[in-house]
Amino acid sequence: MTLAAHELVVDLGSNRVLNGVDLSITPGEMVAIVGPNGSGKSTLLRALAGLLRPAAGGTTLDAKPLHRFAKRSLARRRGLLAQTADLPQLTTVREHVAMGRHAHTSPLATLFRSVDQATHNAAINAAMDRCGVAHLAERRMEALSGGERQRVRLATTLAQQPDILLLDEPLTGLDIEHQLGLLDLLSDLNTATGTTVVCVIHDLGLALRHFPRIVAVHEGRIAADGPGDRVLDAKTLRTVFGVEGCACFDLPGHPVVVCRSHSCGERDTKPEVVTPSLDRQPIPR
Amino acid sequence: MSAVAASQPAPTTNATARPTRRFVTPVVIALVLVVGLALSLALGAVRIPIAELWPILAGSGEGSAERIVLHARLPRAIVALIAGANLAVAGVLLQGVTRNPLADPGIIGVTAGAGMAATVVLAAFPEAAHALPLAAFLGAMASAVFVYAVSWTPGGSGSGGTSPVRMVLAGVAVNAILGAVIGVLITAYADRIPAVMFWTAGSFNGRGWSHFWQILPYSIIGLALAFALRSRVRILELGDDSASTMGISVERTRLLAFAAAALLAGSAASVAGLVGFVGLVVPHLVRLTMGSNRLIVPVSAFAGGALLLWADLAARTALAPSELPVGVVTGLVGGPYFIFLLYKSGWLR
Numbered sequence: 001m002t003l004a005a006h007e008l009v010v011d012l013g014s015n016r017v018l019n020g021v022d023l024s025i026t027p028g029e030m031v032a033i034v035g036p037n038g039s040g041k042s043t044l045l046r047a048l049a050g051l052l053r054p055a056a057g058g059t060t061l062d063a064k065p066l067h068r069f070a071k072r073s074l075a076r077r078r079g080l081l082a083q084t085a086d087l088p089q090l091t092t093v094r095e096h097v098a099m100g101r102h103a104h105t106s107p108l109a110t111l112f113r114s115v116d117q118a119t120h121n122a123a124i125n126a127a128m129d130r131c132g133v134a135h136l137a138e139r140r141m142e143a144l145s146g147g148e149r150q151r152v153r154l155a156t157t158l159a160q161q162p163d164i165l166l167l168d169e170p171l172t173g174l175d176i177e178h179q180l181g182l183l184d185l186l187s188d189l190n191t192a193t194g195t196t197v198v199c200v201i202h203d204l205g206l207a208l209r210h211f212p213r214i215v216a217v218h219e220g221r222i223a224a225d226g227p228g229d230r231v232l233d234a235k236t237l238r239t240v241f242g243v244e245g246c247a248c249f250d251l252p253g254h255p256v257v258v259c260r261s262h263s264c265g266e267r268d269t270k271p272e273v274v275t276p277s278l279d280r281q282p283i284p285r
Numbered sequence: 286m287s288a289v290a291a292s293q294p295a296p297t298t299n300a301t302a303r304p305t306r307r308f309v310t311p312v313v314i315a316l317v318l319v320v321g322l323a324l325s326l327a328l329g330a331v332r333i334p335i336a337e338l339w340p341i342l343a344g345s346g347e348g349s350a351e352r353i354v355l356h357a358r359l360p361r362a363i364v365a366l367i368a369g370a371n372l373a374v375a376g377v378l379l380q381g382v383t384r385n386p387l388a389d390p391g392i393i394g395v396t397a398g399a400g401m402a403a404t405v406v407l408a409a410f411p412e413a414a415h416a417l418p419l420a421a422f423l424g425a426m427a428s429a430v431f432v433y434a435v436s437w438t439p440g441g442s443g444s445g446g447t448s449p450v451r452m453v454l455a456g457v458a459v460n461a462i463l464g465a466v467i468g469v470l471i472t473a474y475a476d477r478i479p480a481v482m483f484w485t486a487g488s489f490n491g492r493g494w495s496h497f498w499q500i501l502p503y504s505i506i507g508l509a510l511a512f513a514l515r516s517r518v519r520i521l522e523l524g525d526d527s528a529s530t531m532g533i534s535v536e537r538t539r540l541l542a543f544a545a546a547a548l549l550a551g552s553a554a555s556v557a558g559l560v561g562f563v564g565l566v567v568p569h570l571v572r573l574t575m576g577s578n579r580l581i582v583p584v585s586a587f588a589g590g591a592l593l594l595w596a597d598l599a600a601r602t603a604l605a606p607s608e609l610p611v612g613v614v615t616g617l618v619g620g621p622y623f624i625f626l627l628y629k630s631g632w633l634r
Binding site for chain 1: 384386516517519520522523524526527529530531532533534572576577578579
């Protein structure tokens, strides 16, 4: 499932938000989309999800335009963890995760109890297990913490069993432990199942730590695309984010992005290869 | 979000209490409904012993008792049941689709449209009173279509659509406009106010089999649509982007739910007048007592039916021989009970 954008142009209202984006994401990749506020990264993700109609160019999945897919068929191939979370009333965790199975039920089966309930239950349980929320199954969504809710929402998307997982700022509102836990979960998912992960993320340090490929978006165009240490150099940080700084690799496996006065600023030697998997936090349960 | 979580007390998250409550609530509603039906057939100007009801219903009754039960009380009770079910299910659909717990059939213009048409008939053409149900239904539909059209925007990214907020705001505006027109008509035809007032507060006085046949097709279509859409409407609660990427046709689901609610509430208004409260509160009553959103559509249908059945029974027996508007009873009895439930569940604490 290669997800691609070809000379993608997207207008929101009278604003041209994306202005000629070319991007190709091959199966099994882990890609972070970074960029300043208003650069168009969320719009790019929503366009890649097939939610927006391009003004020009297009988005394709295995060379077939996204808008030519049936809704359910597309939902079985890509899932989106949207940025805003609406809390449905009086819903248990299990019921919430079960909503992700909609794409796998036939239109008629929604009228009656589906015959392959066992398949659904297996997928729901697997998704809850992977996200570490199985023990919350009968709890209400209202009664959960922000970190737990985010995990349930991810489990709901995983119950969709998509080949490609798109996430729009999934770390918003989470503390550092839950941020790391969620990113580890994504890395594990990527390694274990080969699911493609495309994630809009603000924290450049975490992007470097967890994503082998980083796409920097600036003013509706792709400013840089490649391995994190090459993309987040002093020049990109200056032109895209408007800050003086660099990615610092002094601690192997713990890249941080520092700004302004830090001494490692314009180092001559190329940093070692980033190994995000070192010293990974266990998933808090 | 956290405010919602904080206001949810421990009892509502008690996992062990819920399975029994889920089972008990439908059984209680069914009992209330059956008892209400029996009393509706037995009580009135002429009391008919409950023991005599069965032979009459089985077809072996005779005389005036049979005529009263089969041609006056039974159709009236069934019409009240269906109207209540329609209003409650319309409320479930609209609260889900607009993501607004305060949504009720009034919000999509149905109430105001039906009221407007009925006022025109009652005030300006009193001799055409037999056409009142049809006029009310057409008024409700026209108003609903108008609200939907107003809440539609062309959309910036090429695909147009409605939004829950625009739907609610358009409904409020249409209600205000039509309410003003109704006020003008009532003032202009001041001598005919009583009939209009009685109708706008809701009544099942004189409802018979013809009214039953009139609302049956719309009710069947509306209830079937609501049942088919129930899981999709719940997924819509997650937000448009999430629902869309989960395989839901957001705009089609919203349109179908809107149409179903309009059919249900419009047909109910055509035979019952403007009965408030049922569509707004019954879905919440069911959620509060069941502690869950499961089975919300069928249980709300029965609960709404039972509520209007009992309300009509009270309306015609409480101050006999005069008859109260049924909307007065739903408000008087249902309102305090709803507040009690809110308090008990911790929403008011």
